[in-house]
Amino acid sequence: MLKEKVKRWNAELKAEGIAEGEVKERRTLLRRMKAFGMSISEISEVTGLPEEEIRHLI
Numbered sequence: 001m002l003k004e005k006v007k008r009w010n011a012e013l014k015a016e017g018i019a020e021g022e023v024k025e026r027r028t029l030l031r032r033m034k035a036f037g038m039s040i041s042e043i044s045e046v047t048g049l050p051e052e053e054i055r056h057l058i
Contacts, residue, residue, distance in 0.1 A: 005052075030058055
C-alpha cells in the first residue's frame, strides 16, 4: 500500500513536470536532513510530506 502511494506521488511529480533527477535530489535532501539530526516529524513539517512517505524514501 505504501509502495503504491510513493509510486503515485512520483507519478504526480513527473506529471507536474518535475524531472526524475529532481525527484532523486529531493530524496537525497530528505536523507541529508535525517543525517543532520532532524526527526521524521520535523522533516514532515518542513517538506509537507507525510511521515509515512518520508520513512519509505529515507
